[in-house]
Amino acid sequence: MLLWKENILLLILFFFFLPLLSSIQHVYGAQHPPFDPLLHVNLVKGGSKAQMTPGKPKKATTFQEFESITSDAWDVGDDDDELLAMAARNLNIEVVMETANKVIENHSKLQERQQKQERREGEETMLLSSLSLSVAEELRKLSWSGIPRQVRPITWKLLSGYLPANVERRASTLQRKRQEYFGFIEQYYDSRNDEHHQDTYRQIHIDIPRMSPESLILQPRVTEIFERILFIWAIRHPASGYVQGINDLVTPFFVVFVFEYIEEEVENFDVSSLQEDALRNIEADSFWCMSKLLDGIQDNYTFAQPGIQRKVQALEELVSRIDESVHRHMQKYEVEYLQFAFRWMNNLLMRELPLRCTIRLWDTYQAEPEGFSHFHLYVCAAFLVRWRKEILEEKDFQGLMILLQNLPTMHWGNEEISVLLAEAYRLKFAFADAPNHYKR
Numbered sequence: 102m103l104l105w106k107e108n109i110l111l112l113i114l115f116f117f118f119l120p121l122l123s124s125i126q127h128v129y130g131a132q133h134p135p136f137d138p139l140l141h142v143n144l145v146k147g148g149s150k151a152q153m154t155p156g157k158p159k160k161a162t163t164f165q166e167f168e169s170i171t172s173d174a175w176d177v178g179d180d181d182d183e184l185l186a187m188a189a190r191n192l193n194i195e196v197v198m199e200t201a202n203k204v205i206e207n208h209s210k211l212q213e214r215q216q217k218q219e220r221r222e223g224e225e226t227m228l229l230s231s232l233s234l235s236v237a238e239e240l241r242k243l244s245w246s247g248i249p250r251q252v253r254p255i256t257w258k259l260l261s262g263y264l265p266a267n268v269e270r271r272a273s274t275l276q277r278k279r280q281e282y283f284g285f286i287e288q289y290y291d292s293r294n295d296e297h298h299q300d301t302y303r304q305i306h307i308d309i310p311r312m313s314p315e316s317l318i319l320q321p322r323v324t325e326i327f328e329r330i331l332f333i334w335a336i337r338h339p340a341s342g343y344v345q346g347i348n349d350l351v352t353p354f355f356v357v358f359v360f361e362y363i364e365e366e367v368e369n370f371d372v373s374s375l376q377e378d379a380l381r382n383i384e385a386d387s388f389w390c391m392s393k394l395l396d397g398i399q400d401n402y403t404f405a406q407p408g409i410q411r412k413v414q415a416l417e418e419l420v421s422r423i424d425e426s427v428h429r430h431m432q433k434y435e436v437e438y439l440q441f442a443f444r445w446m447n448n449l450l451m452r453e454l455p456l457r458c459t460i461r462l463w464d465t466y467q468a469e470p471e472g473f474s475h476f477h478l479y480v481c482a483a484f485l486v487r488w489r490k491e492i493l494e495e496k497d498f499q500g501l502m503i504l505l506q507n508l509p510t511m512h513w514g515n516e517e518i519s520v521l522l523a524e525a526y527r528l529k530f531a532f533a534d535a536p537n538h539y540k541r
Contacts, residue, residue: 237266244468247461247515254361257354258386260467261393279385286329289336298336301343305331308348314368314456317356322373326380327351330388334395341402346447350394353451353460354387368456397474401446409446412478413439416446419482419532427489434498441505445481449473453484454510454518461518476529483524 240259248256258264265274293302309327312318318327330351335343356367362379363370372380400408417438421428431438444452449466451459462480466472485492488508495501510517 241468245465246519248464250360253460253464254358257357257390257467261390263386263389263393275382278389279382282333282385282388283381285333285337289333290329292336293332301335302328302332304345305335305343305348308345312348312352316368317372318352320372322380323355326355326384330384330391333388334392338395338399341399344402344406347395347402349448349451351387351391352456353463354390355383356456357460358383358386394473397471406447409443412446413442415478416442416481416485419478419528420485422532423482423528424486424489427486427492430493431501434496434501436498436501436505440502442481445484446477449477450481450484453508455513458510458513458518461515462522465522475533476525479525479528479533480521482528483521487521487524
């Protein structure tokens with residue numbers, strides 16, 4: 102502490118003499134203020150230095166003489182120490198110590214204020230983070246049982262992680278992501294007819310008319326939008342590229358985001374009647390939300406589709422534990438799970454359910470942690486066992502395959518989906534944390 106105060110004292114003295122030193126004028130040809138014999142005599146201790154007689158300086162006749170006249174004043178012995186010593190004798194030590202203590206006290210207070218500000222900012226950041234997490238968790242809980250149509254578009258964007266929870270950032274995020282998507286269009290879409298991309302584009306062009314609902318998909322403007330979305334996604338994900346089945350995953354997002362602009366059912370609506378800005382927003386938002394979904398299940402679509410292979414095997418093991426009669430019945434007639442469940446995993450049951458039921462199902466998938474990648478397995482198991490009576494009535498391979506590929510769900514609605522999801526949740530609760538329980 103004493104050493105610190107001494108250092109503070111030296112700093113005070115330095116700044117006290119700074120104006121004096123800065124007032125000394127430079128002499129032409131010298132790098133520092135010239136040596137002044139008069140000043141030097143006054144500062145020298147009595148008898149310690151030879152006295153010099155003031156007078157007119159001798160005119161320099163040689164470079165050595167000129168150099169001696171313009172010598173650097175700071176290079177002369179211990180003059181700087183003498184200056185400090187003289188100042189210390191003339192200043193009141195109590196005043197100096199009081200000033201030093203005030204400097205130290207002010208410094209400590211400033212440090213304390215800075216630390217308090219940093220702590221407060223850290224606490225505010227933690228509070229906002231925890232608040233965002235709690236709000237997101239509450240939103241998931243409310244969404245699990247279904248989302249009202251009028252708030253479904255923004256809720257899906259929030260649940261998928263496309264839209265930030267912070268309200269102030271939403272507009273800028275949407276603007277930036279939409280511009281980014283159409284930047285991809287400008288950069289990549291013209292290459293769809295290039296030799297190394299034309300097969301991908303041709304397959305997309307073939308698959309889109311096979312989608313449902315036909316009244317929506319076959320509208321020329323909708324077909325163009327889907328082609329762009331699927332082609333850009335394929336180009337940006339070369340590990341998998343475009344795989345049949347991915348095309349179906351655009352539809353729920355597209356339909357839900359159209360609901361932001363219309364009140365009637367989308368199947369009977371001419372999408373081209375929407376304003377251009379609205380169509381652009383729907384297209385970009387559908388692309389990004391589909392991308393978020395596929396990020397979690399991309400191994401379903403890489404080479405040999407290993408994700409689907411594993412899930413079909415897990416489905417067989419699970420059904421063998423929860424309904425042995427159904428499992429043995431299919432084994433008896435040599436029905437392989439891969440023959441019907443591959444499509445269930447590849448298209449997320451979209452070919453088995455009406456679009457309205459798929460949208461309701463996806464409310465829960467997006468609210469459920471790992472809904473598309475993990476919870477879907479239990480939904481498929483509950484869906485299969487739901488047809489237990491009809492399965493056991495079929496007595497040959499052909500009858501079983503026709504049934505399983507054309508299950509009568511055309512008239513299903515929210516009630517049937519809610520029952521299915523409740524059973525799936527029960528299975529997940531029983532088996533998810535103990536996967537070995539469904540292995541023989």
